[in-house]
Amino acid sequence: MKITRQLVTFQTLVRKEMSRVIRIWVQTIVPPIITMSLYFIIFGNLIGRRIGQMDGFDYMQYIAPGLIMMSVIQNSYGNVVSSFFGAKFQKHLEEMLVSPMPTYAIILGYVAGGVLRGLIVGTIVTMIALFFTELHIANIFITISMVLLTATVFALAGLINAIFARKFDDVTIIPAFVLAPLTYLGGIFYSITLLPEFAQKVSLFNPILYMVNAFRYGMLGISDIDIRAAYGITLLFIVALFSTSMILINRGIGIRE
Amino acid sequence: MVALSIKNLVKVYANGIEALKGIDLDVAEGDFFALLGPNGAGKTTMIGIITSLVTKTAGNVRVFGHDIDTDLNAAKACIGVVPQEINLNTFDRVSNIVINQAGFYGMTVREAKPRAQQVLEQLKLWDRRNDIARNLSGGMKRRLMIARALVHSPKLLILDEPTAGVDIEIRRTMWRFLRDLNESGTTIILTTHYLEEAENLCRHVAIIDDGEVIQNHPMDDFLRTLKQQNFIINTRDRVTEVPTLDGCLVHQLKDFELEIVVQRDHDLNNVFAELSDAGIQVISMRNKTNRLEELFFNLTDRSDPGVPPETADQPGTEA
Numbered sequence: 001m002k003i004t005r006q007l008v009t010f011q012t013l014v015r016k017e018m019s020r021v022i023r024i025w026v027q028t029i030v031p032p033i034i035t036m037s038l039y040f041i042i043f044g045n046l047i048g049r050r051i052g053q054m055d056g057f058d059y060m061q062y063i064a065p066g067l068i069m070m071s072v073i074q075n076s077y078g079n080v081v082s083s084f085f086g087a088k089f090q091k092h093l094e095e096m097l098v099s100p101m102p103t104y105a106i107i108l109g110y111v112a113g114g115v116l117r118g119l120i121v122g123t124i125v126t127m128i129a130l131f132f133t134e135l136h137i138a139n140i141f142i143t144i145s146m147v148l149l150t151a152t153v154f155a156l157a158g159l160i161n162a163i164f165a166r167k168f169d170d171v172t173i174i175p176a177f178v179l180a181p182l183t184y185l186g187g188i189f190y191s192i193t194l195l196p197e198f199a200q201k202v203s204l205f206n207p208i209l210y211m212v213n214a215f216r217y218g219m220l221g222i223s224d225i226d227i228r229a230a231y232g233i234t235l236l237f238i239v240a241l242f243s244t245s246m247i248l249i250n251r252g253i254g255i256r257e
Numbered sequence: 258m259v260a261l262s263i264k265n266l267v268k269v270y271a272n273g274i275e276a277l278k279g280i281d282l283d284v285a286e287g288d289f290f291a292l293l294g295p296n297g298a299g300k301t302t303m304i305g306i307i308t309s310l311v312t313k314t315a316g317n318v319r320v321f322g323h324d325i326d327t328d329l330n331a332a333k334a335c336i337g338v339v340p341q342e343i344n345l346n347t348f349d350r351v352s353n354i355v356i357n358q359a360g361f362y363g364m365t366v367r368e369a370k371p372r373a374q375q376v377l378e379q380l381k382l383w384d385r386r387n388d389i390a391r392n393l394s395g396g397m398k399r400r401l402m403i404a405r406a407l408v409h410s411p412k413l414l415i416l417d418e419p420t421a422g423v424d425i426e427i428r429r430t431m432w433r434f435l436r437d438l439n440e441s442g443t444t445i446i447l448t449t450h451y452l453e454e455a456e457n458l459c460r461h462v463a464i465i466d467d468g469e470v471i472q473n474h475p476m477d478d479f480l481r482t483l484k485q486q487n488f489i490i491n492t493r494d495r496v497t498e499v500p501t502l503d504g505c506l507v508h509q510l511k512d513f514e515l516e517i518v519v520q521r522d523h524d525l526n527n528v529f530a531e532l533s534d535a536g537i538q539v540i541s542m543r544n545k546t547n548r549l550e551e552l553f554f555n556l557t558d559r560s561d562p563g564v565p566p567e568t569a570d571q572p573g574t575e576a
Contacts, residue, residue: 001334008364016353090344095346098309099333100330101361252312257312
């Protein structure tokens with residue numbers, strides 16, 4: 001298949017994924033908006049006033065980048081895991097598997113869908129944040145690139161989860177028992193400098209810490225970690241997860257008998 | 258040219274079940290090919306391997322000369338498949354399902370839209386193009402799966418029980434459509450449990466049983482192997498005495514109905530003459546079962562494994 005035709009297969013899947021996100025907007029867009037609004041009201045407005053400042057910013061300003069990133073992570077992951085597993089469960093994934101659509105186009109199509117949903121929700125959460133606090137962009141390149149790269153990492157992770165999932169329980173276990181703890185412990189609500197030294201060192205093994213801090217650096221100009229390390233780790237995850245997805249789909253693991 | 262060539266195809270599942278035990282099969286270009294077999298015979302596994310949904314254990318598959326091991330995407334581009342189970346995105350619109358499928362084969366929306374309209378019109382679904390797929394009836398879903406399989410104009414169409422659960426009117430509409438499609442040059446492989454369907458449509462038949470091809474012949478040759486046929490006749494008057502017919506077995510089923518077992522080489526004119534001599538007027542006559550069904554049952558029946566089938570010859574063993 002010519003490269004232009006391969007591009008058409010990718011565009012088709014992205015269009016299909018976006019129409020799904022829009023078709024079920026009550027499930028895909030509304031819940032994260034409500035959740036994040038509650039975070040802003042409770043943690044930012046009510047509790048945050050008592051906390052005062054963190055790293056020179058109001059607590060609300062400090063947590064806003066983290067909450068935006070959390071919504072991006074959860075939605076890019078959630079979109080791909082539910083869409084891919086749903087296609088597996090209903091067996092309409094076979095539409096793609098019987099076609100000459102290349103594996104990389106399947107992966108990139110689902111990832112693009114996840115990234116786009118992450119960006120849509122992230123943008124809406126940003127707008128909600130503006131009702132509660134002022135936000136400035138310290139470095140637009142870092143802000144945009146880090147949100148895109150992070151969404152890509154978690155969209156790929158969601159895809160791998162969906163590939164291995166055999167029942168609906170399997171698509172909720174990883175988000176509940178792995179993703180949520182790593183996100184909450186990833187420096188969204190606090191600076192790791194507040195933690196004891198041992199906990200600080202343990203936190204450095206959490207990849208979400210790097211992504212959240214790099215994004216916060218892009219918005220506020222402050223970070224607990226080296227931004228270059230954040231880019232390195234994020235890119236490394238993308239390469240590793242994409243390669244893993246290619247191998248799994250090409251071998252038919254979880255999708256072929 | 259050979260549309261599909263299968264050599265020594267073997268599939269052993271992880272649980273140790275040997276679904277295919279070295280299948281050899283060729284389907285000629287332009288053929289309408291019936292692939293029959295009882296449940297669990299290996300038909301769907303074989304189709305799964307051809308369409309790359311199932312990984313083969315050993316063997317070789319070529320689709321219009323494209324080896325699925327070395328040239329899979331070219332092979333896939335030649336195939337349209339209608340699976341046994343409904344595998345539609347039931348939350349999507351009818352037109353989207355067909356247009357998206359075209360997109361997965363590399364057709365742009367501009368190219369796909371007129372083609373989608375064409376196949377949806379052919380399958381009487383154009384009026385339902387904006388419906389959500391789950392709101393379609395079972396027969397419509399089956400037709401939608403055929404439309405989806407045809408949107409990229411495949412050279413080889415594989416239909417795995419496409420008329421299962423479909424009412425007779427829609428089934429006959431689908432038969433006409435498939436016959437026209439085949440006459441226009443598309444090679445069709447059909448699996449079905451409706452053997453009258455296979456007998457009516459197909460020019461070649463292969464029977465798979467327990468993972469092996471046990472028969473593979475032109476349909477006419479195969480049907481000629483039937484040694485005897487069972488006819489049901491309805492009489493004008495009540496039959497009070499069962500007639501004796503030369504070379505035939507006769508059973509009375511009802512007051513106005515007889516079953517006559519006729520050997521293949523027996524002249525039916527003689528049967529009618531003898532019935533007439535016995536004062537029996539025949540008002541209608543039909544096969545008890547269709548011929549293919551009779552042969553299929555004899556070949557795959559496991560109810561008495563010690564007794565070999567007696568109502569069929571091997572094609573080619575008699576002139």
